[in-house]
Amino acid sequence: MPNEGKLAYLLFEYSIIAGVLLGIFYAFLSMGLNLIFGVQKIINLAHGDMVMLGGFGAWELYYTYHVNPILAVVIVIPFTVALGLALYYLLIPRLSGATDMETLSLVLFFGVSQVIEALTTLGLGNNERNLPINSIPSHPIHVLGQAFAAEAWVAAGVSLPLLALFFFYLYGTPLGRQTRAVMADSNEAAAVGIDSGRVSAISFGIGLALATSSGVMAIFVLGGVNPSEGPGLTIIAFAIVVFGSLGNPFGTLLGGVLFGIAYEAAQVYATSWSDLVPLVLVLGVILLKPQGLLGKRTRVV
Amino acid sequence: MAKVPPRRLVSRFTRMVIDRSISWDLVGIVVPIAAFGLAPKFYSNELLLTYMMVYIVMAQGINISYGFTGYLPFGYVGFFGAGAYAGSLAVLDLHVPAILGVLIGGVGGLLVGSLLLPLFRLRGAYFAIGSLAAANALADIISNPSLTSITNGPYGINLASAYSSGEIYVSAMVLVGLSLAVVFYLRHSQFGLSLRAIKEDEYSASMAGVNVVKQRSIAWLMAATMAGMAGSIFGWATTVFYPSAVFDTSISVISIVFALFGGTGSLWGPTFGAIVLYSAYTAVGISNPQYFQLIYGVIIIALILFAPKGIVGVAKTTRARIFTRGKQVV
Numbered sequence: 262m263p264n265e266g267k268l269a270y271l272l273f274e275y276s277i278i279a280g281v282l283l284g285i286f287y288a289f290l291s292m293g294l295n296l297i298f299g300v301q302k303i304i305n306l307a308h309g310d311m312v313m314l315g316g317f318g319a320w321e322l323y324y325t326y327h328v329n330p331i332l333a334v335v336i337v338i339p340f341t342v343a344l345g346l347a348l349y350y351l352l353i354p355r356l357s358g359a360t361d362m363e364t365l366s367l368v369l370f371f372g373v374s375q376v377i378e379a380l381t382t383l384g385l386g387n388n389e390r391n392l393p394i395n396s397i398p399s400h401p402i403h404v405l406g407q408a409f410a411a412e413a414w415v416a417a418g419v420s421l422p423l424l425a426l427f428f429f430y431l432y433g434t435p436l437g438r439q440t441r442a443v444m445a446d447s448n449e450a451a452a453v454g455i456d457s458g459r460v461s462a463i464s465f466g467i468g469l470a471l472a473t474s475s476g477v478m479a480i481f482v483l484g485g486v487n488p489s490e491g492p493g494l495t496i497i498a499f500a501i502v503v504f505g506s507l508g509n510p511f512g513t514l515l516g517g518v519l520f521g522i523a524y525e526a527a528q529v530y531a532t533s534w535s536d537l538v539p540l541v542l543v544l545g546v547i548l549l550k551p552q553g554l555l556g557k558r559t560r561v562v
Numbered sequence: 563m564a565k566v567p568p569r570r571l572v573s574r575f576t577r578m579v580i581d582r583s584i585s586w587d588l589v590g591i592v593v594p595i596a597a598f599g600l601a602p603k604f605y606s607n608e609l610l611l612t613y614m615m616v617y618i619v620m621a622q623g624i625n626i627s628y629g630f631t632g633y634l635p636f637g638y639v640g641f642f643g644a645g646a647y648a649g650s651l652a653v654l655d656l657h658v659p660a661i662l663g664v665l666i667g668g669v670g671g672l673l674v675g676s677l678l679l680p681l682f683r684l685r686g687a688y689f690a691i692g693s694l695a696a697a698n699a700l701a702d703i704i705s706n707p708s709l710t711s712i713t714n715g716p717y718g719i720n721l722a723s724a725y726s727s728g729e730i731y732v733s734a735m736v737l738v739g740l741s742l743a744v745v746f747y748l749r750h751s752q753f754g755l756s757l758r759a760i761k762e763d764e765y766s767a768s769m770a771g772v773n774v775v776k777q778r779s780i781a782w783l784m785a786a787t788m789a790g791m792a793g794s795i796f797g798w799a800t801t802v803f804y805p806s807a808v809f810d811t812s813i814s815v816i817s818i819v820f821a822l823f824g825g826t827g828s829l830w831g832p833t834f835g836a837i838v839l840y841s842a843y844t845a846v847g848i849s850n851p852q853y854f855q856l857i858y859g860v861i862i863i864a865l866i867l868f869a870p871k872g873i874v875g876v877a878k879t880t881r882a883r884i885f886t887r888g889k890q891v892v
Contacts (some may be wrong), residue, residue, distance in 0.1 A: 304687035355867045363686045364634060364867050368822070371636070372862030375815060379856035387852075469854040492811060496698065499691050533708055547688050548680050 266293020266494065275407055276525040282413040284483055286475070286519025288514045289420035291498035292427060293471030299444040299508040300464040301353075303366045306372040309494030310381075311341070311469050316486030317381065320390050330396050334419050334477045340472040347467030348373075353461070374491055381488040389485040397481065412481035420480055424514070431510060440464055444508060500543035506553030515554060564840060582752055590829045592741040594618070594837075598735050607788070608731050612799045612841045615734040619792040619831035620817035622741040623785040628818075629826030630748050631778050632761040633682070636690045636814055640678075640697030641671035642796070643809040647704055647870035648673075649794025650719045652713075660724040664733055664794045671790015674700065675783045682778060694811070701809035716802035721797060730799045737795060741788050745829050748781070757781055758827075770888070819858045822865050825872025 292461040294308045305311075328336065348515045350374075356366055370496040397415045401408040431437040443457045443464075451457050479494075480486050501520050505512025520542065527535035544551070601611055620642065623762055628634045648670025649663035658666065679693050703709065705716045748754035756777050759767040768774045824835030839861075843854055869876050 304691070306691075317823075332671065340709070352863075352867070361632075364632065365692075365870060367687055367690055368634065369863060369866040371815075371818075372859045375855050375859030375862065377859075378860055379852045382852040383850075383856065492694075493698075496691060496695055500695075503688070533706060537699055537702050540695045540702065543695040544692060544699065547684055547692050551684065551688060 288517025315473030645790025667794025676784025
C-alpha cells in the first residue's frame, strides 16, 4: 500500500495526464468558435448546439448505417459545412447593415440556439443517448502504472490530427492565408482583392464543422448526448477561447489544455464543485485578463 | 391679426408632443394596474395572473438594462433566483412575514447585482456570457449538496406555511406599478436621458459630463432589485420549488423575448409583449414546452432580422408612414 505522499503524487500525476488528454479534445471543441469570431467578430452562441447536433448525427449514423463513430467524426464535416453556408447566406447579409451588429448578432444566434435545441428535442425526444463503449477501442490504457479510460485517449487521438489539419489549412493553403488576412483586417483584405464575404461564409461553415465533428467524441467524453447540453458547452468553449485570446488559434490550444488540467484537478480534489470550474474560469479570465494569455492588445468584442 | 412667430410655434408644438408622450406613458402605468385589479373578477386563475405580472416586471427589468444601457444580461435569471432564495430563506429561517420576505428578495437581487458590478467593465458578448456564467455559478453554489444545511441544496424550498393568495396578488400588482414607475422615470428624467446618451456613445456622454460608471451601475442595480423581488414573489406564489426552477435560463430567455417583442426603450412595449405572449403561452397550453422554445427562438430571429425595435417600433413607423403620406419625412 502506497504511503500518503506517494498517493498524493499519483493523484497529481493522474490529473495532469488526464487533463492534457481532455484539454486537447476541448481545444478541438472550442476552435470553431474562435474561427468564426476571428473572421466575423461574431460570437456564435449556437456553438454548443452544433456540438450536440454532431453527437446526434453520430448516433444516427451508428444505429441506422452502422458507421463507426471514429469515421463519423469525418462524415459529419461536409454536411455541416453545407448547413453552415446555408445559415450564413440566410442570416448574415440582413444583419450586416445594422448599427448595433455585435449585440444583435449575439441575440440572433441565441435565437438560433433555442431553435436548434427545441427542434432536436421535438424530433428526437428529451432523453440522453449513448453509444456503446465498445464501438471505439475501449481497453483501458496504462501509462506510468496508472490506468486511463480509453475514450480519453481516443478523443485526444482523433482531435489531434484534425487540429493539425485545421492548422495546415489556416497556415499552409491559399484560402487559409486569405482567412487570416480577413481576421487581421477585413477592410485591408478587401483592398487587396480578397472576397471577404466568401471567406467569411467558408469560415462559418468550417467553424460549425469543427463543432459537430468534436460532438461525435463528446458522446464518449461527456458520457452521452442530450438536446439541452448546448448552452453549457458554449460557455466552456467561450471560457477556453477567451482564456487563450480571442482570434488566436494557438491560444485556444493552450486554453483547452489548461482547462482540461483545471477540470481534472477539480474532479480529483473537490468532486462536487468541479462543474463550477468553467464558470469560475470564464468569470476570472474576462474580469482579470480579458485579452487572454496570448493577447498582445485588448480586443473588445 | 397678430402673427405668431414661427419659432414659438415650433417650440409649442414640440412641447405638446412631449406632453403627449408623458400622458401616453402615464396611461401605460394606470391601465395595466387597473386591468390587473379587475382581472380576478373575470378570470379565476390568480396564479397565472400573478405569473404574468412577474414576467411583466422581468421584461421591464430587461428593458431597463438593455433598452436604456444597451447591456443584455443572458444571466438575468440569476437575480430572480437569488431573490427567490433570499426571500424564502428569510421567511423560513428568520420567520419574517412573507411581504417583508419580498423586500429581502429585492435586497438579495441588489447584493448579487453589486457583486456583479465588475462585469460592467465588459461589453457585448463578454458581458452577456459573463452574466450567464455568473448566474449558472450561483445556481451551482446554491444547489450544491455540500450546502444542504443552509440552502437545502438540490432539494428545494417549501413555503406552504406562508401562502396567502390575496397578499401575493397585491404584492405583484405593487411590484408591477413600481417597475412601470421606474421605467417612466427613466423615460422622462435627466437621469434616463443620460443613460440613453451613454448607450448611444459612451465617450461623448462622458465628455458632456455624464458619470458613465455611476449612472449605468444605478440602472443595473434597479433592474437587479426588481428581478429579486419578482423572484421572491414567484417563489411565494409557487410555494414548492427547486433551484433548477428559479435558476432556469429559460426565464431569462422568456423575459428577453417579451421585452424585444414589445420593443425596448418604450414603456408600453415590454408590458404589451409580456401580456400578449404569456396569454398565448397559457391559452395554447403548456403540454410541451419545446413548442414554445421553438416559437420563442423563431420570434427572436425574426425580430432581429426584421423588426429590431419590436411591435412598438413597427407601430411607430406605420403611423409615421400613414400621417406623412406624400410629405417629405425629415
